[in-house]
């Protein structure tokens with residue numbers, strides 16, 4: 001063998017060794033992937049924080065992955081492929097679209113990587129049609145959360161008036177369920193509250209500002225608005241401010257972001273819902289570790305729902321007092 005071939009062979013052996021180490025590594029030493037929609041939304045920053053804290057405590061390596069914006073569904077599908085390619089031990093995913101992410105996730109099933117669904121539920125029909133297997137759902141009763149937020153809004157409106165809604169991405173199961181919760185609260189008023197308009201702003205602040213400005217033009221009678229998330233509420237209040245209607249239109253939301261807490265204290269947003277995104281991720285990491293250790297997940301843990309909290313000005317002031 002020529003002398004100059006030796007380094008080449010050593011190099012090849014080293015590459016094969018590295019590949020084998022990665023592929024054959026026991027599951028417990030492989031990372032867990034946390035795939036979210038976008039860190040431009042504080043909701044997912046909170047989720048990341050919860051995941052990182054639990055991972056640190058439990059000695060799990062966490063790979064945090066996310067797309068560039070709310071509507072970047074294809075990017076999220078690519079991230080699933082990357083996580084599968086990297087042979088992570090478990091995939092935790094908060095899907096941006098409940099149907100479109102099902103097919104890309106089939107690759108995880110093929111590679112024997114367990115999936116835990118966080119936050120936004122995968123679409124049950126699509127899951128069935130594609131034959132996708134996932135271990136558990138950890139998230140929110142979205143009908144109930146939207147119902148709680150809208151009911152408080154209606155109470156503050158004096159139980160009557162003209163209401164509107166800004167919806168999330170319509171292909172997201174939680175956006176659809178929040179619409180149902182909102183409708184349920186309206187129905188209970190026996191037509192004392194009437195819906196005069198609704199539209200989607202795809203969870204985004206700027207779109208919400210534009211869409212609500214347009215809504216106000218055609219429906220100046222609106223005096224209550226439910227936004228399916230906080231970021232849209234932050235957009236809507238810009239439109240309300242520009243129309244000189246601050247204080248005349250009550251706004252309810254969903255997420256309990258810091259910026260919304262400030263608006264609630266100032267009085268420009270009436271209420272929101274805390275759905276504890278950090279809890280979802282930390283429960284996800286704990287469950288992932290169980291799977292990595294080969295433990296069974298009991299049937300009762302296959303749907304884990306967060307304790308929803310209605311946040312109003314009074315609640316925030318109480319919390320501030322309790323901190324002191």
Ligand code: ALL
Nearest residue numbers: 037043070119120203229255
């Ligand atoms: C959902 C969350 C939110 C959030 C939205 C935006 O899945 O539950 O409330 O604001 O995603 O992506």
